[in-house]
Amino acid sequence: MSNVNVQLNDRPLGHRITGLDLSRDISDAEFDELRQLYERYGVIVVSGQDMSPEQQIRFSQRFSELVRFPMAQFNLADYPDILVVSNVIENGKPIGVGDAGRCWHTDMWYTDAPPRGSLLYALEVPVENGRALGDTMFASTSHAYDTLSSDMKNFLEGRMATFSHDYHAEWRANQTASEKSGARKTRSETSIPDNRHPLVKIHPKTGRKCLYVSEGAIVAIDGMEHAEAMALVDELLQHVTREDVVYRHNWAVGDLLMWDNYSCLHCAIGDFPASLRRRMYRTTIR
Ligand SMILES: [Fe+2]
Numbered sequence: 037m038s039n040v041n042v043q044l045n046d047r048p049l050g051h052r053i054t055g056l057d058l059s060r061d062i063s064d065a066e067f068d069e070l071r072q073l074y075e076r077y078g079v080i081v082v083s084g085q086d087m088s089p090e091q092q093i094r095f096s097q098r099f100s101e102l103v104r105f106p107m108a109q110f111n112l113a114d115y116p117d118i119l120v121v122s123n124v125i126e127n128g129k130p131i132g133v134g135d136a137g138r139c140w141h142t143d144m145w146y147t148d149a150p151p152r153g154s155l156l157y158a159l160e161v162p163v164e165n166g167r168a169l170g171d172t173m174f175a176s177t178s179h180a181y182d183t184l185s186s187d188m189k190n191f192l193e194g195r196m197a198t199f200s201h202d203y204h205a206e207w208r209a210n211q212t213a214s215e216k217s218g219a220r221k222t223r224s225e226t227s228i229p230d231n232r233h234p235l236v237k238i239h240p241k242t243g244r245k246c247l248y249v250s251e252g253a254i255v256a257i258d259g260m261e262h263a264e265a266m267a268l269v270d271e272l273l274q275h276v277t278r279e280d281v282v283y284r285h286n287w288a289v290g291d292l293l294m295w296d297n298y299s300c301l302h303c304a305i306g307d308f309p310a311s312l313r314r315r316m317y318r319t320t321i322r
Pocket residue numbers: 136137141142143302
């Protein structure tokens with residue numbers, strides 16, 4: 037009998053898996069069961085883990101080869117396949133990416149071939165008055181596609197959008213500025229060229245259709261005026277991230293959260309002060 041237990045929540049994704057110890061090499065049958073749950077739900081939480089960096093890498097490599105994060109200074113010393121997500125400063129330098137993902141996005145949408153998914157393992161979680169801070173929210177893009185009107189599905193069929201890292205940098209800077217002083221910033225040039233993706237992608241494993249959008253990322257949609265295109269992006273984002281379908285993960289040390297960039301969007305909540313430590317290790321699968 038299998039050790040893998042699934043605790044379903046009332047959302048389309050974010051279900052909890054218990055009964056697995058990933059610090060040992062789980063059997064092929066257990067791995068296959070876990071892989072199927074990951075594919076079916078898009079986001080799963082494997083809780084209660086105690087893994088070394090080697091063990092996280094070895095487990096992640098059973099899915100596919102790993103993708104290294106391009107800003108190498110944030111990768112873990114001696115383990116470049118692990119990206120450190122942390123607000124910790126050591127010797128005057130941040131040890132990892134501190135304010136990653138504070139908007140609804142899929143990872144690395146600014147590349148031509150975004151990675152399949154990410155595995156994020158919590159080593160330190162900020163806690164205030166007994167409650168963990170720094171939740172991450174997830175929303176299902178396959179559920180969102182399925183619940184579109186047939187008119188909208190037809191309209192989106194085969195339609196391409198232009199994604200721009202330059203535009204996103206400007207959008208992010210203005211978000212941060214309006215949170216702080218209100219001073220607007222103009223479009224900044226980054227070294228990453230614009231790229232194009234279809235607004236609907238077909239999941240390579242499940243065959244399900246998924247909406248492909250990210251906040252502050254799309255600058256144009258083929259066959260649409262700019263204002264119309266921006267209004268459509270807003271409408272689609274609102275549809276994907278409706279409160280009643282969002283799973284909000286409240287982290288505990290030892291959680292390994294796995295998400296699939298085809299079938300979900302995610303958003304990190306930065307509600308914790310710099311004085312509280314947060315440290316997580318991410319591996320990224322192709
Ligand atoms: Fe992310």
